[in-house]
């Protein structure tokens with residue numbers, strides 16, 4: 053079983069994993085990033101058992117069809133693979149999806165609070181994140197994946213109560229940046245809340261205009277290139293590891 057692999061894209065996807073690790077999304081071996089297969093066969097998902105910061109290249113991804121059947125790759129599967137298949141089914145515009153447990157966004161997910169555009173990062177998101185609270189447990193069935201996709205709606209990200217976040221993009225770069233921005237936006241608001249002073253954000257009605265001015269395609273490409281330059285060497289890890297979480 054050796055179907056063709058989109059090597060350049062999987063190399064970029066591996067870099068996306070390491071960018072997430074470096075930008076506050078590290079949580080031991082948890083968290084994953086995926087890419088819609090350019091040939092329509094399914095989704096390339098990071099294998100389980102290694103941390104986001106340990107993902108080196110194409111060999112660290114497993115190709116699944118939309119029902120979760122493994123088509124290629126020798127690694128073990130993250131139990132939460134239905135996040136990826138369900139969102140890809142629901143959102144034809146999405147090419148890449150991430151799921152992680154960054155500390156500020158995960159704490160924010162537990163609050164009865166809406167994310168305000170306290171700083172630029174929330175404006176970069178293009179609108180408020182969805183809010184998923186059907187369970188605080190693993191998204192390990194197609195039905196839960198569909199419920200999460202519904203909570204995401206047309207947004208770029210979704211807060212998963214007492215669990216973490218999911219984030220999407222029309223490219224690997226866009227998806228990873230949305231994950232980075234959401235964590236930073238939640239951190240900004242938590243800091244504002246912790247100050248004990250009244251605070252506010254950019255009004256919702258002004259958000260689209262602000263975003264159009266502060267994040268165009270060229271700047272997004274600059275941000276992505278910056279994060280890729282910032283990556284250090286990646287450690288050697290075993291090709292197979294015993295965990296499945």
Ligand SMILES: [Zn+2]
Pocket residue numbers: 132151152153190215216
């Ligand atoms: Zn999770």
